[in-house]
Amino acid sequence: MKTLKNKAKTQFLALSENESFARIFTAGFVRNLGVTPSLLADIKTVVSEAVTNAIVHGYRGRDAESSLVFLELKYYSDKTLIITVTDRGCGIPDIEEAMQPFFTTDAEGERSGMGLPIMDAFSDSLRLTSSPKGTRVTMKKKLL
Ligand SMILES: Nc1ncnc2c1ncn2[C@@H]1O[C@H](COP(=O)(O)OP(=O)(O)OP(=O)(O)O)[C@@H](O)[C@H]1O
Numbered sequence: 791m792k793t794l795k796n797k798a799k800t801q802f803l804a805l806s807e808n809e810s811f812a813r814i815f816t817a818g819f820v821r822n823l824g825v826t827p828s829l830l831a832d833i834k835t836v837v838s839e840a841v842t843n844a845i846v847h848g849y850r851g852r853d854a855e856s857s858l859v860f861l862e863l864k865y866y867s868d869k870t871l872i873i874t875v876t877d878r879g880c881g882i883p884d885i886e887e888a889m890q891p892f893f894t895t896d897a898e899g900e901r902s903g904m905g906l907p908i909m910d911a912f913s914d915s916l917r918l919t920s921s922p923k924g925t926r927v928t929m930k931k932k933l934l
């Protein structure tokens with residue numbers, strides 16, 4: 791049976807500068823878990839894609855002062871890392887559509903619609919739940 795070995799949780803305002811905070815927080819958490827540089831890069835990438843989505847899509851057009859992003863990291867005895875990013879933003883109306891490569895609702899043409907497909911490809915499993923009250927993405931990564 792797997793047991794929880796470590797857990798860390800943080801929350802921060804939906805400001806683009808907090809994307810680097812989330813990456814550094816995550817890097818600090820996995821620091822002593824013996825991950826290879828390439829695994830660490832994958833982990834930081836998925837965290838940053840999920841956090842960016844919460845900031846730019848979830849809280850689009852909302853006041854950053856009341857917009858919180860939640861990041862939780864859990865490490866288990868079977869060497870799996872569970873990453874959960876939650877927002878209380880607008881939600882995703884059609885999850886299946888959002889998961890499609892190149893699907894984006896970005897009107898400015900700055901985004902490629904590859905964040906969710908990248909998170910899916912770079913993690914061992916991805917679960918996306920959403921409602922008009924917010925979105926949660928949970929990713930599992932084996933640190934082996
Ligand atoms: N947390 C979220 N809240 C609301 N909508 C979201 C959220 N995450 C994703 N979406 C929706 O899903 C779409 C696809 O997300 P995805 O990350 O794949 O692409 P993108 O963010 O548009 O572009 P990229 O990640 O390549 O910059 C987004 O355009 C947005 O409409």
Ligand SMILES: [Mg+2]
Nearest residue numbers: 839843905906
């Ligand atoms: Mg994205």
